[in-house]
Amino acid sequence: MKNALLRDRRLLPYALIAPALVILAVFYLYPIGYNAVLSVFSWDLRGPMKFVGFGNFAELFTDPDFGKVIQNTLVYMGMEVSLVMIFGLILALFLNRQGWLSEFLQGVSFAPNVIALVSVSLIFVWLMDDDIGLFNQILSAVGLEPVGWLSDPQVALFSLVLVSVWKSVGLNALIILSALQSIPRYLFEAADLDNASAWTRFRRITIPMISPTLFFLVLVNVIGSFQAFDTINVMTQGGPQSSTNTLIFSVYREGFEYYRVGYAAAIAVVLMVLVGLITVLYFRAFQKRVHYR
Secondary structure, three states: OHHHHHHHHHHHHHHHHHHHHHHHHHHHHHHHHHHHHHOOEEOOOOOOOEEOOOHHHHHHHOOOOHHHHHHHHHHHHHHHHHHHHHHHHHHHHHHOOOOHHHHHHHHHHHHHHHOOHHHHHHHHHHHOOOOOOHHHHHHHHOOOOOOOOOOOOOOHHHHHHHHHHHHHHHHHHHHHHHHHHOOOHHHHHHHHHOOOOHHHHHHHHHHHHHHHHHHHHHHHHHHHHHOOOHHHHHHOOOOOOOOOOOHHHHHHHHHHOOOOHHHHHHHHHHHHHHHHHHHHHHHHHHHHHOOOO
């Protein structure tokens, strides 16, 4: 009886996590494995699948346009993550005060996050229209030349980044704000006794104390930037001149427009490897700089 009770206690933790493991296997591990299998086949969703080995990958890496797609993806990631973190931190520092105005602005900052990204993209398509867009009307009113927000290959990718930053910076700011408000006050009181400057307090106290939150947010935003699809699909369709075509949009286009499922799966494998590589390098580069209390 005692041995059976001891065995049941040992099995209890595994029984408790079993539902989560089943969900993980069905909705995450199986799709990843099936995608890897599809990547070595040629299939158009209608006929039989034909085994091609690494033929899809060979075609992918010999495609002269694929390097541009990877470049677009990395540039989008770098701009989006940098701007979200910088403006999120600035906004959080501004909101880190008492009073009704700060509480009101916190609600306003969070509001864009609850709006569907497709709706946001449609609004910005109108705002960035070359002829009737509000942005160009403002530029013309102050004597500046109109900008091809979505028609200029040099500007279109930044326009998509602008939409993403507008939508997500408020949420990031509120998460950083919660970290700021959890910093013990006695640290700043000790710094005041030492006549530390505002910059010194920010660099020596604020940043180290919120570094776990910043570390987490950067990683989440990096992964999220690789998944950016709605804005590209609604606003630019990968154009102009493929200047906004990214890996995730290439997966959609090859798989659901051109019906090259195996080729799209190969792109998805490359995307997964790239995200994993960047994540590992990020952990190795910055994990030791995070200060946990």
